[in-house]
Amino acid sequence: MSDEIDNKQSILAQSSETMNEYSGSKAADVDYVRPAEVPDQDLYHGHSFITKWVFCQDAKVIGVQYFLTAVFTGIVGLILSWLMRLQLGFPGLAGFMTAEHYYQFVTMHGMIMVVYFLTALFLGGFGNYLIPLMVGARDMVFPYVNMISYWMFFVAVAVLMASFFVPGGPTGSGWTLYPPQAILEGTPGSGMGILLMLISLSLFVIGFTMGGLNYLITVLQARTRGMTLMRLPLTVWGIFTATVLAMLAFPALLVSSIMMTLDKVLGTSFFMPTILKAGEVLEYGGGSPILFQHLFWFFGHPEVYIVALPAFGIVSDLISVHARKNIFGYRMMVWAIVGIGALSFFVWAHHMYVSGMNPWFGFFFATTTLIIAVPTAMKVYNWIITLWRGNIRINTVMLWCLGFIVTFVNGGITGIFLGNVSVDVPLSDTYFVVAHFHMVMGIAPLMVIMGAVYHWFPLVAGRILDEGLGKWHFWITFLGAYSIYFPMHYLGFIGVPRRYFEMYDSPYMTSAIGMNEFISLAAFIVGAAQFILIYNIIKTLKTGKPAGKNPWKANSLEWHTSTVPPEHGNFGDRLPVVHRWPYDFSVPGAKEDFIPQTTPPSEVAHTEVEKT
Amino acid sequence: MSEQKIADYDLKPGFKGMATDTGSDQTMFKGVHWGKAMMWIFLLSDTFVFSCFLISYMKGRASTPIEWPYPSEVFALEVFGVSVPLLLIAIMTFVLITSSGTMALAVKYGYEKNRKMCGWLVLATAIGGLTFVGMQAFEWSKLIHEGVRPWENPFGAAQFGSFFFMITGFHGTHVSIGVIFLFIYAYKVFAGHYDTGKRGWFTSMKGDYVEIEILGLYWHFVDLVWVFIFAFFYLW
Amino acid sequence: MEEIKKKEEQTSTHKIGIYLWIWGLLFVLSFFSYMVDWYNFQGLLRWSLILFFMFLKAGLIMAFFMHLFWERYALVNVLLWPMTAIACFVALMVAEGKYTLFTRLFYFFVGGQ
Numbered sequence: 001m002s003d004e005i006d007n008k009q010s011i012l013a014q015s016s017e018t019m020n021e022y023s024g025s026k027a028a029d030v031d032y033v034r035p036a037e038v039p040d041q042d043l044y045h046g047h048s049f050i051t052k053w054v055f056c057q058d059a060k061v062i063g064v065q066y067f068l069t070a071v072f073t074g075i076v077g078l079i080l081s082w083l084m085r086l087q088l089g090f091p092g093l094a095g096f097m098t099a100e101h102y103y104q105f106v107t108m109h110g111m112i113m114v115v116y117f118l119t120a121l122f123l124g125g126f127g128n129y130l131i132p133l134m135v136g137a138r139d140m141v142f143p144y145v146n147m148i149s150y151w152m153f154f155v156a157v158a159v160l161m162a163s164f165f166v167p168g169g170p171t172g173s174g175w176t177l178y179p180p181q182a183i184l185e186g187t188p189g190s191g192m193g194i195l196l197m198l199i200s201l202s203l204f205v206i207g208f209t210m211g212g213l214n215y216l217i218t219v220l221q222a223r224t225r226g227m228t229l230m231r232l233p234l235t236v237w238g239i240f241t242a243t244v245l246a247m248l249a250f251p252a253l254l255v256s257s258i259m260m261t262l263d264k265v266l267g268t269s270f271f272m273p274t275i276l277k278a279g280e281v282l283e284y285g286g287g288s289p290i291l292f293q294h295l296f297w298f299f300g301h302p303e304v305y306i307v308a309l310p311a312f313g314i315v316s317d318l319i320s321v322h323a324r325k326n327i328f329g330y331r332m333m334v335w336a337i338v339g340i341g342a343l344s345f346f347v348w349a350h351h352m353y354v355s356g357m358n359p360w361f362g363f364f365f366a367t368t369t370l371i372i373a374v375p376t377a378m379k380v381y382n383w384i385i386t387l388w389r390g391n392i393r394i395n396t397v398m399l400w401c402l403g404f405i406v407t408f409v410n411g412g413i414t415g416i417f418l419g420n421v422s423v424d425v426p427l428s429d430t431y432f433v434v435a436h437f438h439m440v441m442g443i444a445p446l447m448v449i450m451g452a453v454y455h456w457f458p459l460v461a462g463r464i465l466d467e468g469l470g471k472w473h474f475w476i477t478f479l480g481a482y483s484i485y486f487p488m489h490y491l492g493f494i495g496v497p498r499r500y501f502e503m504y505d506s507p508y509m510t511s512a513i514g515m516n517e518f519i520s521l522a523a524f525i526v527g528a529a530q531f532i533l534i535y536n537i538i539k540t541l542k543t544g545k546p547a548g549k550n551p552w553k554a555n556s557l558e559w560h561t562s563t564v565p566p567e568h569g570n571f572g573d574r575l576p577v578v579h580r581w582p583y584d585f586s587v588p589g590a591k592e593d594f595i596p597q598t599t600p601p602s603e604v605a606h607t608e609v610e611k612t
Numbered sequence: 613m614s615e616q617k618i619a620d621y622d623l624k625p626g627f628k629g630m631a632t633d634t635g636s637d638q639t640m641f642k643g644v645h646w647g648k649a650m651m652w653i654f655l656l657s658d659t660f661v662f663s664c665f666l667i668s669y670m671k672g673r674a675s676t677p678i679e680w681p682y683p684s685e686v687f688a689l690e691v692f693g694v695s696v697p698l699l700l701i702a703i704m705t706f707v708l709i710t711s712s713g714t715m716a717l718a719v720k721y722g723y724e725k726n727r728k729m730c731g732w733l734v735l736a737t738a739i740g741g742l743t744f745v746g747m748q749a750f751e752w753s754k755l756i757h758e759g760v761r762p763w764e765n766p767f768g769a770a771q772f773g774s775f776f777f778m779i780t781g782f783h784g785t786h787v788s789i790g791v792i793f794l795f796i797y798a799y800k801v802f803a804g805h806y807d808t809g810k811r812g813w814f815t816s817m818k819g820d821y822v823e824i825e826i827l828g829l830y831w832h833f834v835d836l837v838w839v840f841i842f843a844f845f846y847l848w
Numbered sequence: 849m850e851e852i853k854k855k856e857e858q859t860s861t862h863k864i865g866i867y868l869w870i871w872g873l874l875f876v877l878s879f880f881s882y883m884v885d886w887y888n889f890q891g892l893l894r895w896s897l898i899l900f901f902m903f904l905k906a907g908l909i910m911a912f913f914m915h916l917f918w919e920r921y922a923l924v925n926v927l928l929w930p931m932t933a934i935a936c937f938v939a940l941m942v943a944e945g946k947y948t949l950f951t952r953l954f955y956f957f958v959g960g961q
Binding site for chain 2: 033034035036037038042044141142144145209212213214216217220221222223224225226227228229230231247248249250251252254255256258259262266267268269270283285286287288291294295298578
């Protein structure tokens with residue numbers, strides 16, 4: 001093995017300019033970077049339409065495919081939320097809406113948004129597009145498997161969508177799919193619906209594992225010369241850590257899906273206790289429903305951070321670029337991301353305070369939950385200090401970032417309420433919880449996605465999205481989202497339970513009626529406002545202003561490719577060599593207010609750049 | 613491994629080396645082929661899958677008030693009228709460890725580019741794996757014959773059958789997938805794909821003997837999982 | 849172990865001897881763990897012996913057959929640290945299993961009084 005590697009390396013050392021650097025005056029040369037360790041990647045170039053655009057092995061195309069598929073499912077999720085709000089705000093207005101339909105819509109909305117929309121969009125979409133570009137690789141390390149990963153996801157989405165059309169409809173057991181009710185008669189979609197959901201989830205996990213391995217190993221083993229881990233943009237750190245979480249958390253989901261499928265199909269009793277139904281004892285018996293909850297949340301809590309960490313990373317980069325200032329406390333940010341990721345495996349049962357688990361667990365999980373707030377708060381401080389005295393450009397991207405900080409802080413603070421057992425018990429299963437998690441992992445990551453779309457669209461399409469439309473899009477979404485979720489906290493305080501189809505004549509309704517109508521109206525408007533973005537994209541693709549190279553004057557490698565948009569192989573003949581972190585903005589003494597990562601130290605000898 | 617060299621990079625041993633490797637550019641795992649790194653991370657993920665299965669089994673078994681069947685008797689085999697506990701399982705363990713050993717040697721000869729030896733050893737591993745799967749099929753049919761089903765069994769808690777068929781089934785699936793790949797790779801070794809660097813059928817990547825080590829990692833992992841299943845399911 | 853390592857460094861691949869040794873050791877350990885059942889040890893002795901032989905076998909397979917002993921610490925640590933999450937999960941599920949058993953006995957058999 002070693003001989004082989006040596007051979008490869010000596011061949012490499014002789015190729016390109018590395019040899020000169022290596023044998024030349026090494027000590028005096030400030031621009032010296034170690035020679036390449038591994039040979040340049042051997043890429044498969046597609047020639048036909050099918051291999052170029054359908055079964056494509058280029059991570060950028062796969063990223064766009066992931067993005068479009070995820071957005072499609074997201075729109076389905078959005079329409080479902082409209083239908084739910086229609087029922088909650090104006091009960092009985094939609095004639096076809098039964099309680100069964102309502103539960104099915106709740107379930108599908110939740111599952112689609114968390115797994116098939118946000119996870120796929122951040123890791124599959126942004127991860128595929130940005131990781132190879134930002135680390136300076138030609139592609140993912142194993143492009144073929146990466147391609148399979150997307151098509152697995154596609155099949156998973158197809159299976160999920162198919163469940164709308166089977167007899168009984170999709171499952172209506174809530175997105176957590178708790179047994180025993182999820183697979184028992186009486187719950188909508190307890191036949192084919194739940195089965196297709198479990199199959200779809202299993203396919204998603206298998207497909208995602210293939211992609212996730214690629215993301216991890218590309219970051220760890222395929223960085224370009226000079227790119228150390230501590231010179232990676234925080235976007236890559238966020239996506240990387242989220243992928244680590246996914247690789248270790250999805251197994252629990254896979255296992256619980258398999259076990260529940262067996263419970264459903266074979267009649268095993270992993271999760272099924274002895275059940276009396278209409279006076280008759282069912283065949284099931286001896287299983288443990290709480291085991292499912294543990295498995296589910298062992299996946300479910302890291303899943304929250306799988307969605308949040310990429311958002312943290314991306315927003316750090318966007319804030320830094322558009323405030324023309326280096327990110328405050330880069331290393332602290334990295335360690336906070338890693339720390340949150342590690343801790344997220346030790347907090348899962350704070351979702352289960354009222355489940356009837358071992359009562360001592362409350363103490364353990366409340367403690368770990370509150371500890372995880374520390375690195376999270378550090379990140380918020382760092383974003384704010386990055387903005388402080390920055391040269392802030394109030395463009396659409398920056399607006400989305402600011403919106404993210406506000407909504408995230410809001411959601412984070414309510415999280416501290418819910419993390420404490422004694423406060424959580426009266427609040428659990430009320431609209432307070434709904435408000436909390438929509439704020440923290442719905443709206444906040446969505447704000448980042450929007451900001452990222454406005455930021456990177458010029459790279460993908462070569463044209464800048466319309467700023468005027470973008471600002472309309474932002475303000476309607478931001479104010480509208482606040483109108484939706486802020487009153488929900490109040491609904492929670494007065495005790496309105498979540499997942500109820502209708503309040504009937506309960507005493508809640510007197511004060512909640514008007515508020516529910518208001519929330520519903522806001523939800524319709526916010527949902528509709530998202531089509532501004534779609535219109536904006538179509539319009540820009542046709543008549544938009546060409547972006548040119550590096551329109552935001554950013555430093556990271558994705559803006560410094562040989563062509564815009566980057567072609568297959570990303571960087572032309574020669575891979576870039578990295579000399580610095582991506583945050584050298586407004587450096588005193590520099591000619592321009594940004595220094596790209598590829599600029600060698602000798603060119604900026606008289607500036608006060610950070611040592612990275 | 614320990615003797616490799618990397619141009620202009622000081623490979624320090626121990627935790628110091630870990631710090632410099634992590635802080636260096638290009639790669640974190642110095643000298644590790646990306647495919648091997650990918651397999652390791654996959655195995656880490658798969659470890660979590662099997663851990664979740666075994667944790668569920670532990671939780672299920674620990675919380676059942678009904679008597680758990682005594683595996684030593686359930687899995688006993690009659691030989692010439694004498695009941696020997698766990699006989700089949702012992703043979704299965706023997707077969708799997710044997711195949712693991714041949715795989716380890718196959719990897720060694722692969723790196724020495726000894727095509728013939730490597731090929732025969734991979735083939736031997738594949739046959740060992742096939743024997744294991746066959747014996748597992750025998751074990752399953754014997755238990756099914758005795759009335760054990762995923763949803764019930766005559767010996768005690770119903771979960772015994774459920775967990776048994778699920779966990780050994782999942783492990784058996786891993787073994788079967790491994791056997792298929794072992795046969796394919798045995799063919800590829802004998803055909804000399806790794807000597808000539810012939811491109812893969814699907815991936816269009818150049819063949820290299822490192823693939824044998826990657827496959828070896830997977831195969832040893834299957835053996836590793838069996839060690840845990842053997843301890844927790846059959847002995848406990 | 850140190851001696852073996854030094855010897856290995858001189859050749860390009862590991863000597864066949866080490867694999868045969870580990871192979872033999874695995875058979876012996878498997879035999880011992882089988883003996884635990886054969887002699888019908890019970891209770892704490894049985895469980896600790898099972899775990900001891902299990903971890904020893906697993907360690908040998910990982911260290912030598914999977915070459916982890918010769919890998920650099922960066923890889924070794926990346927692979928071993930995530931096991932703390934599993935350890936935590938196991939520990940908590942032991943407690944949870946006992947608690948579930950307690951509630952079952954208490955409510956189904958004792959009657960919840």
